[in-house]
Amino acid sequence: MKTKTSTANPFYDYIQWDLYSDQSETETTTLYYGYHYYELYGHYDLETDFAFDFFKSNFELLRYLVHATTTAYEIASVINFLVNIPHLLILLQRELRTNLVYVIMIGICLCDLAHSLGVMAHKAVVSEMFFPIELCYYGQPYIVVILAITSRSLQVFSRRCAAFLALFIAAFRAFSVIFPMSSSVNFLMKGKSAILVVLSFSIVSGAWGMYYFVSSKIETVLECNPIEPGYRTTYDPYRFVTGEQWEKTFRYVNGHISVSVSFIYIFATAALVIALYQAKKRRKGLKNDKPNNTSGLILMMAVSLFLSEATYGALFIFIYYYNDFQDQLILEDFEVLALIFSMINSTTHFIICVFMSSQYRDTIKRMVGWKEKQKMDNVKNLIVVESSAHPSTAHTSKTSNDSKKTF
Template sequence: MRTNCINILMAGIAACDSIIMTWMVKNDVTDYLEDECRPPSNFFVVLLEVVASGIQDILRRSSAWLSLLMALVRFLAIKNALNSKFDFLSLPIFGVKVILGAVGMSALTTLFYWCRVRIVEVEPWRAPVSCGIFPAGSTVPHYTQLIVPMFFMDAAQALKVFNVIDGALKIVPTGIFPILTFLLVQNLRSASKSRQKVFIAKGASQEENSHKTDQTTKLVILMAITYMTAEGPLAIIYLIQGFATGPLELLDMCQDLNNVLSLFVALNTVTHFLICLAVSSQYQKTVKNLFSCGRRLKIDMLSQK
C-alpha cells in the first residue's frame, strides 16, 4: 500500500479513525461498568485520560482535514499530470509530510483549550456503607479535572471560543469539498476523453493504468461525499454553541443534536473501509493477503517438509 501519496493519506485517516473509535468504545465501557462501590481513578489514570482526550480531539480534526487534503492532492496531481515539477505530489514521503502538518496544526487548536485543564485533588472519596468490601471509614484520594482561567477568559468563554474555532475548522472543509469534487469530476471526464483517443495507438496496458487512475479519483470523491454528510451538520452545531448566548433550551437542543450527529460520524468511519475495499484494487489485494496469511504459512510449512 505504501506506493503513493494517496495510499499514505488513506492510512493516516484510518489511523485517526481507529484511535477515535477506540476512545469512544472505552468511554462507553467505562460508563457501563460505573458502580458506586468503585473507587475513583488515581492521579496517573486521570492524567492519562486528559492526555487521551486531547489526542482524540486532535485526531478528530485531523481526519477531516486529511480528507480535504487528499482530494486537493489528487486534483493537483491530475491537473498537472504532464508537469514534472508536480511529481512530488505522488511520492509517499509527501503524504507523510501532509499528515504531520495536519496533525500539528490541529494540535495548536487543541492546546488553546486543553492547556487550561488542571488535575486537582478534591474531597476524598468515602465508600458507601452498602459496600462491604471496604473497611468502615476508609477513604481514597479523589482527583478531578478543573478548567483554570487564562487569557482573561473564564471556562465558559474559553469553551465558546474553542467551539467557534473548532466549528470553523470543520465547516471550511465542508464548503471546499463540493468545489474540489466538481473539479475532480470535470478533470476525470476530460482525462477519459483524451485517453480514449490515445488507446487506439497505445494498447491495453495504457488502458489498464488509466483505469487505476480513475478508480483512485473515484475513491477520493466518495470519501469526500461521506465526509460532507457526516461532519458538515456537526460543524454547524459547534458554531451555534459558540455564538449562542441563550435561551437555555437552544443550547440543550444543540447538545442533543450533537449526540445524534456523532452517530453519523461513526458511520462515516465505517464507510471509509467499505469504500476503499470496493474501489481500490491495491486495498483489496492487501486485505486478501492479510486474511490469507495463515493459509499461506501452512502451505509454506508443508512445502518445507
C-alpha cells in the first residue's frame, strides 16, 4: 500500500483553465491539513493516485466487473419484485396478519418492494423507455437525476427499516422464550402492537432516507461535450454532485449502523438458540412437544441478513479510510455487489417461509384451493371406509328403502 500524496478532482477539467488562476475561480474537492493543494503548491496535481497497486494494474478489468455487477443488480431487483408480490399477498391473509412475526414481515416485504421499485423506475427512464435522452457526457435530464437520488434514498430507507424490523423479530422471539409470562410479551403479541412497531421503525428510517434526499445537491451542467465547445442539448442538463464530505460521512455512519445491526443480530440469535434449547429440555417427554418452525424461520433470516448487512457496512467503512484515492471511486461502484446480497436476502424470505412455516404453507394451500380439495378427498375416503367396515348396515339401509316402495 502506498502513502497518499495528492489527487485531482476526477470530475473537473483543469486543462481548460489557467493553472495559476485565482483559486476561488477553480474547483477542487481535495483538502490537505485544512488547505487546498493549490494553496500549498501553487498548482494542481494531475497525477492519479492509487492506494493499492492491484486497483491500478487491473483498472479496466474492475470497470468491466462493475458494469457486470450493476447489470446483475438490476436483474436481481426485478426478480425480487416478482417474488415479493405473491409473498405480500400471502402475508396479508387473515390467518397470518394477526401474528406479530408475520405483521412485521409484511413491513419488511414492503421495504423490499420499495427498494426494487426505485431501481426499476430509474433503469426504465435511463433506458429511454418513456422519452429519448440526448447525448451529454456530464449531465442528464432533471427527472433522471431526481429519480437517481430518489432511488438511492429509497435504498437507504428500505435497508435500514428492513434490518431494524428483522432484528426486532429475533430479539422479541428470544425475549418471549426467556420470559414467556411477561406482560410486555403479551402486549407485543397483539396485532395492533406489531403495526405500531412497523410504523415506528418506518418513521425513523424514513427520516434517515429523507436526510440523504434533502442533502443531495443538483447543479446545472454548462458543457456537454469537451470536444465540441458550446454544444447544448434541447433541455437543460443537470448532474448529481457526488463525493461531497456530507455524503462520505453519511455513508460512513450508515456503514457502522449496518455492521452494528449485524453483530447485534448474532447476540440476539445466540440468545434465542440457547433459550430454545433450554425450553426443549423442559418440555422433554411431553406428548405435545413439537418443533418450532417459526424460530427456525427467524434463525434462517438472521443468517441471511447478517451476510447482507455486514458486507454492506464493512464496504463503506473501508471506503471512508481511503478518501481521495482513486481506489475509493472503484470501491464506491462496487456498492452494487453488497446490494445484490441485499436482493438475495429479500428473495430468500419467501423461500424460508415456505420451507420453515407450516402455517404459511397451509395458507398457500387454502389460497390455491388445495386444502379444500384435500378435505373433500378425506370425506370421500371416510365414507368408503365406513361402507367397507359395516356392509350389513349399508345392506339394511338399502332393504329398508326398498320396503318403502309402493306398487
